[in-house]
Amino acid sequence: MNNDELQSLPINDAVSKELINTSLDLTVDYGEMALDSFLNHDPISEIPIVKSIVALGKFGISIKELHFTKKVLCFLKEFHSRSSTDNIVEFKNKLNTDQRFKDKVTEQIILIIDRLRTEQRAVLLAKLLMGHIQEKYNWETFCYFSECLDSMQFIDIAVLDYLFVNKHAGIGNIDVTTDDKYMILASVERLKSYGFVGVQDLTFIGSSDEFKKEAYLSSLGKVIHNSINA
Incomplete structure (x- = not known):
């Protein structure tokens, strides 16, 4: 699948692909980048998940979409910085082979990230997802934690x-x-x-x-x- 095809991917599919095998540069601090220069950074504008988010806007990308993009990248960076986590291979395999599971996971992540007010909360969401993957708590508890995270100070x-x-x-x-x-x-x-x-x-x-x-x-x-x- 080439980059043009990736650009037209539905957001759920784009997120699941990034969870399985990310295209991010994990050395970049995405949370520190200013919104007004975010998409002028060529390496970032070429990231497939960014292209998919940009493609959602019919007349250009809004401030809200820029902020959503930053939160997604911060979430993915934290997620992939923990690639040695127990059960991560099984999680990615299930994400790749089980459509219902993929939809459940990606839709929850997208909905919560969209609501979160800061990039720091997106990083914490990735840590909470890792706790679920490590079987510290079930899916329902992860969803509860992620809902609480939205309103926590x-x-x-x-x-x-x-x-x-x-x-x-x-x-x-x-x-x-x-x-x-x-x-x-x-x-x-x-x-x-x-x-x-x-x-x-x-x-x-x-x-x-x-x-x-x-x-x-x-x-x-x-x-x-x-x-x-x-």
Whole structure:
């Protein structure tokens, strides 16, 4: 299949081909490239997956499509940087031979990447996919994690890291990237709503002061923490 044929590939097929055998230069930091110069970089404009994305636009590529392209390339770079991952050969073989499996995987990846706000989240999505490939959790859990990733803030990652190291911590004592106690409280509440963090009172009679309550990682929280830090 030549490059012209690849250019006309449906986006699902283009993504699956890149997952199986990438055409990316893995030494390039795609996330650091400016949007306004992104497609002026000849090696990038010639990447088959980029051609397929550009072909989606009838009257030229929009800012949103440029951002989507950057996120896809960052995701693929992270994915292929882990080529020695357990079960990766079996995953690629199934992607290549099982149409239903290919559609399920590529459609989930495309939909989530399109929604993610940053390239950094696309990198984390690749790590979450690797966790599934390594059989740390099933497909439904991967889909749940990827949905949570869309609304997680980066302070949430820092809080997960802190609680992983410190086990149990008073919310008012959590020491991360900000000293705004309300941002930390909001992060704990958000992580609690995902099922990643539990909260309990420090006293037997209960406390009305939310900052004196104790936060800890749930079992699910440990799983997602280990996957995005692998």
